[in-house]
Every structure is written in structure tokens, then in C-alpha cells.
Amino acid sequence: MILNDQEKKMLEGEYGPGTQRAMAFLKTLGEALGAEKMVKVTSTHILPDMPTEYLEQMTEGVVRFMTRVSLMPCFDPIFWREKYGIVSKEKLIGGVGLTDEKDYAKNLAILKKLGVIPTFTCTPYTVGIVPRRNDTVIWSGTSGQNAANSMFGARAPRHSLATSVASSIAGVAPYEGLMKPENRFAELLIETKGLDSASFTPASFGALGYYVGKLAQTRNVVFDGLPPTMTIEQCKYLTSPLTVDGACTMCHIVGVTPEAPTLEAALGGQKPRQVVNVTKKDLQDVQDMFNTASPSQVKLAVFGCPHLTITELGELASLLEGKRLKEGAQLVVGASNMTYGLAREAGYADVFEKVRAIVTNCCVSGQNPFVHILGVDAVATNSARGARFFQTQTAGRCRTYYGDMKDCVDLVTAA
Amino acid sequence: MKLKGHTISPGKAEGEAVVLEEPFSFLGELDPNTGKIASPLSKHFGQDLRGKVIVTPTGKGSSMGSVISWYAMKAGNNPAAIICLQAEAILASAAIVAGIPMIDKLDKNPFEFIRPGDYVKVDATAGIVEVGSQ
Numbered sequence: 001m002i003l004n005d006q007e008k009k010m011l012e013g014e015y016g017p018g019t020q021r022a023m024a025f026l027k028t029l030g031e032a033l034g035a036e037k038m039v040k041v042t043s044t045h046i047l048p049d050m051p052t053e054y055l056e057q058m059t060e061g062v063v064r065f066m067t068r069v070s071l072m073p074c075f076d077p078i079f080w081r082e083k084y085g086i087v088s089k090e091k092l093i094g095g096v097g098l099t100d101e102k103d104y105a106k107n108l109a110i111l112k113k114l115g116v117i118p119t120f121t122c123t124p125y126t127v128g129i130v131p132r133r134n135d136t137v138i139w140s141g142t143s144g145q146n147a148a149n150s151m152f153g154a155r156a157p158r159h160s161l162a163t164s165v166a167s168s169i170a171g172v173a174p175y176e177g178l179m180k181p182e183n184r185f186a187e188l189l190i191e192t193k194g195l196d197s198a199s200f201t202p203a204s205f206g207a208l209g210y211y212v213g214k215l216a217q218t219r220n221v222v223f224d225g226l227p228p229t230m231t232i233e234q235c236k237y238l239t240s241p242l243t244v245d246g247a248c249t250m251c252h253i254v255g256v257t258p259e260a261p262t263l264e265a266a267l268g269g270q271k272p273r274q275v276v277n278v279t280k281k282d283l284q285d286v287q288d289m290f291n292t293a294s295p296s297q298v299k300l301a302v303f304g305c306p307h308l309t310i311t312e313l314g315e316l317a318s319l320l321e322g323k324r325l326k327e328g329a330q331l332v333v334g335a336s337n338m339t340y341g342l343a344r345e346a347g348y349a350d351v352f353e354k355v356r357a358i359v360t361n362c363c364v365s366g367q368n369p370f371v372h373i374l375g376v377d378a379v380a381t382n383s384a385r386g387a388r389f390f391q392t393q394t395a396g397r398c399r400t401y402y403g404d405m406k407d408c409v410d411l412v413t414a415a
Numbered sequence: 416m417k418l419k420g421h422t423i424s425p426g427k428a429e430g431e432a433v434v435l436e437e438p439f440s441f442l443g444e445l446d447p448n449t450g451k452i453a454s455p456l457s458k459h460f461g462q463d464l465r466g467k468v469i470v471t472p473t474g475k476g477s478s479m480g481s482v483i484s485w486y487a488m489k490a491g492n493n494p495a496a497i498i499c500l501q502a503e504a505i506l507a508s509a510a511i512v513a514g515i516p517m518i519d520k521l522d523k524n525p526f527e528f529i530r531p532g533d534y535v536k537v538d539a540t541a542g543i544v545e546v547g548s549q
Contacts, residue, residue: 159505160512162512393453396455
């Protein structure tokens with residue numbers, strides 16, 4: 001791999017031990033992935049919940065991050081203890097979030113000192129972190145990666161939290177994968193003619209995304225025949241489950257996404273390697289897999305995987321208007337503080353507060369304290385991504401009810 | 416039997432093979448506190464991966480996988496080595512971060528030549544896998 005003079009200096013330790021470790025990691029990874037050089041990165045998005053020792057090692061001697069760094073949601077143990085009296089004795093939550101208050105505070109202090117923007121969201125595009133087409137970005141959070149590529153046309157290869165940390169420090173990343181225009185065309189064509197997609201709900205889009213992600217694995221896909229009027233929220237529910245049991249990071253939707261004005265453009269003028277006709281039964285099978293809880297078992301409804309947009313918060317507020325939570329039921333809503341600030345301006349927050357919904361900017365599936373600390377074992381959600389995470393990150397203990405926002409609200413509220 | 420491949424994460428290790436037919440993710444599949452497969456939907460649910468050589472098609476899933484391997488490393492619960500058909504960035508990162516030797520693109524299909532329980536030696540630095548000799 002060819003490094004320029006500055007990158008060589010980083011590798012040789014001239015910028016300190018943390019930068020040296022970051023460059024050594026990026027070089028090993030770049031060679032593993034067949035990259036010939038590094039490229040500059042404009043935006044990185046990182047998750048604060050990482051081992052403190054790891055973060056300390058990587059940032060040793062680092063004065064300032066080299067990119068615009070924003071933050072993923074993270075489990076805030078101080079918030080949950082102070083506001084809801086929830087404390088975990090385990091070091092980790094759901095396998096990821098830090099529950100030790102000192103570690104949490106230490107991580108945040110390190111990151112803020114180095115210049116992060118504390119967005120705390122998995123949908124950075126809802127808080128003004130919007131990549132320009134062809135921008136090179138290294139985002140943690142596979143749903144955000146897919147959104148950056150698919151919805152915004154950014155160069156956002158599939159990468160890990162470790163890469164986003166290293167790229168924040170070194171300001172570069174290996175030039176490979178989806179950064180290269182020739183690697184962005186679709187290989188797998190998804191035909192949706194038999195699906196009546198004009199009347200799809202978010203749960204239908206989620207089931208389709210999960211099914212296709214598992215099938216596609218690392219391949220790029222193009223959906224043909226979906227409504228050209230698809231909203232950003234519908235795109236979010238389609239694309240976010242593509243990376244749950246798959247690793248599909250580039251998804252074209254003909255007539256919707258920027259690199260797919262036509263099917264031919266999405267395929268780069270080539271024939272697709274595989275054509276798959278998704279059937280209603282395929283989607284029903286996914287829905288069945290995510291419906292392992294009976295409605296009567298559900299005492300917790302969760303929305304916001306990925307974080308809700310202001311439009312969705314408005315929809316949820318209108319569904320909750322005049323209702324109350326049933327005895328013993330809980331409602332957890334995930335959104336960024338900035339979006340929730342807007343909801344406050346719009347009056348939606350009054351409705352949430354009245355029904356005592358818990359609104360949080362943490363990750364509501366992977367780091368949900370009701371599921372991962374208090375042991376709630378049946379959850380209703382409108383997110384395919386969330387449903388699968390509840391199942392896998394509790395070793396199957398947590399059963400799920402999968403439906404649309406209204407179905408889930410109806411399970412936990414009464415007039 | 417000797418197979419040649421491509422280095423993803425350097426290092427040497429050996430152990431019994433665990434053959435996972437499906438792509439692997441550290442997050443959701445490996446419980447860093449026990450080293451066992453945690454996903455109930457996996458055919459290998461409960462399988463102990465500590466000190467084992469994993470054979471898997473590729474990686475999948477969340478970008479957090481790369482630090483789960485760090486937690487598992489600190490607890491001594493990581494697999495010994497990873498062999499895959501073709502690496503992707505998150506599984507590769509997880510291996511590099513935790514110093515797990517990892518190799519891909521072998522000259523012969525590892526799913527045909529490595530059986531569950533085979534003793535496998537991996538020299539990921541040299542890109543060599545030896546099967547069946549302890």
C-alpha cells in the first residue's frame with residue numbers, strides 16, 4: 001500500500017502513539033481489503049460506547065480529531081439512574097453499551113476534548129450531518145452507512161467502529177470498496193411486481209429489507225418497481241434491515257435514489273448477476289419470524305430504530321392523543337435531542353409527556369434498559385432491525401411483536 | 416493438507432475447527448462474557464468458540480462487532496483464528512483490533528477441506544492453513 005509523506009510520518013510515530021496506532025490499523029486493514037492508497041475523509045460518525053482502555057490507547061497524544069466527528073446514540077447510565085432509577089450491575093448492556101458511569105463520563109470527556117459534535121443519533125442526516133454526493137465518509141452504524149450511500153450518494157464503505165475511530169484520528173481511510181465508482185453498481189435485481197408496494201406500510205418495507213439483506217449478503221442491490229414517491233422514512237425502514245443479517249451497504253431504488261434514475265444506470269449498463277422476485281409469502285415468513293410474542297404478552301412498545309424523524313414523531317403524537325398507557329405498560333421512543341427539540345416546538349412533546357412515554361436519544365434496541373437490564377421479555381416494535389436485535393442480543397429471551405406504529409400503540413394504550 | 420490464502424490479520428494460532436455455514440458477526444453472535452454463540456436462531460447456538468478456528472463464508476451485521484472482539488479478548492473468550500471465503504471490513508476490523516489471526520481467499524474451498532472438529536493450524540502472516548495434523 002502506498003502512503004504519502006504525512007501518512008508515513010503518522011505510521012512512524014511522529015504525531016504520537018495514538019495516531020501511529022490508528023495509521024497502523026488503517027494500513028493493515030487497507031492491505032487486507034486490497035486498497036492501494038488512503039483517501040481523505042470528510043465526516044466520521046462514531047459510537048462513544050467503546051472500551052475506555054481502547055479509546056485511551058487510540059487517542060494517546062492526539063490533540064484534535066482530523067475530521068468532522070459526530071456521535072452515535074449511546075447508553076447514558078447517569079440519565080437512566082437519575083431519571084428512572086435503572087442501574088445495571090453488568091459492565092455491558094446488550095453486549096455493547098457501557099454501564100459504568102465513570103467509564104461513560106471518561107469516554108465522553110475524551111471525545112469532547114478532541115472536538116466531537118455530540119449528536120447522539122443513528123440518523124445523522126436528521127440533525128444536519130448530511131453528506132454531499134461523492135463525499136467520503138466513514139460512519140459507524142450500518143444503517144447510517146447504507147443511508148449515506150443509498151439515499152445521499154456519498155462514498156460510505158461498510159466499516160467498523162474501529163475504522164471510524166482510526167479515521168477520525170488520521171483523517172484518512174483505505175481507498176476501497178464502495179469508494180470506487182465501479183463498485184457501486186447493483187449486482188442483484190429485486191423485482192417487486194407481485195407485492196402491491198403502493199400500499200406498503202413501514203413494517204412491509206422493513207420485512208422486504210430484512211429478506212433482501214439476508215439474501216444479498218455483501219452484494220449491492222437494486223429494487224425495481226417500488227413507488228417513486230417513497231419518503232425518507234420509508235427508505236429508512238427499507239434500508240436499515242439490509243445490514244442486520246446481511247452486509248448490503250449499497251441499495252438502489254429505481255426512480256428514488258440518486259444513482260438510480262433508471263434501472264440501467266443502477267446496473268451500470270450490465271446485466272444483473274441474479275434476479276429475484278420477492279413474493280408476498282417471502283414477506284409473510286419474515287413477519288412470522290418477528291412475531292414470536294402474542295399481543296397479550298406485550299407490555300413494552302419501542303419506536304425509533306433507527307431514530308425517528310420529526311414527521312414520525314408527529315404521527316406518533318397523533319396516535320397517542322387522548323390515550324393513556326395501560327397498567328404496567330411502557331412506551332420507549334428513540335430520537336435525537338435536536339429532533340425532540342423540534343417536537344417540543346411543534347407541541348408533540350406535550351402529548352408524549354402526558355402519556356409518560358420515555359423519550360431517549362440512546363439506541364432503543366441494542367441498549368434498551370427495559371429489555372437488557374430489567375429483563376422485559378416481550379416487545380412490540382415497528383422496526384425489523386430492532387425486532388431482530390431484540391431477539392439476537394437477548395439470546396432469544398426477548399420475544400417480539402412486529403407491526404405498524406398504530407398496531408404497537410394499540411397494544412400498550414387505552415382510551 | 417496445506418491451503419494457501421491471503422492475510423487479513425497477521426499472526427499464528429491453532430485449534431479445532433468450528434464450521435459456520437452462515438456469515439458471522441461478533442455482535443449478536445458471540446457472547447463476549449462466555450465465548451459462546453449467543454444467537455438462538457443460529458444452528459450453532461451455544462457452541463463454544465473459545466480457542467477454536469472459525470470457518471465462515473464472510474462477516475455480517477453491526478459495526479460494533481469490532482469492539483466486541485476487544486471485550487472478548489480481555490475476557491480470554493475469543494476464537495483462536497478465523498478463516499473465511501472473502502473478508503469484509505467489519506469482521507476484518509474485529510480480527511485486527513483483537514489480534515485474531517485471520518485469512519481469506521484460500522486456494523481451495525475451506526468448506527470442502529475442513530470438517531468440524533478437524534485440528535487446524537493457521538499462519539495468517541504467511542497465508543498458510545494446515546488441516547488435520549496436531
